[in-house]
Amino acid sequence: MKELGLGLLIIGLISLALPLINPNVHYVFLTWIEQWGPTVAWGIRGGITLVGLVLWLGLRNRD
Numbered sequence: 001m002k003e004l005g006l007g008l009l010i011i012g013l014i015s016l017a018l019p020l021i022n023p024n025v026h027y028v029f030l031t032w033i034e035q036w037g038p039t040v041a042w043g044i045r046g047g048i049t050l051v052g053l054v055l056w057l058g059l060r061n062r063d
Contacts, residue, residue: 010052012053
């Protein structure tokens with residue numbers, strides 16, 4: 001579960017950074033998020049990042 005949290009955190013951070021780095025490029029794996037508009041897309045990106053962070057930090061000390 002800790003690895004899932006870390007994976008979601010990394011994917012969320014990448015999805016947050018890519019539109020800011022080059023906003024004119026449409027990335028294939030992020031186009032489904034853009035279908036609901038920019039506000040919802042940023043909410044989904046932030047939610048994925050937040051869930052990943054909570055899972056990773058919450059399960060970090062467990063083996």
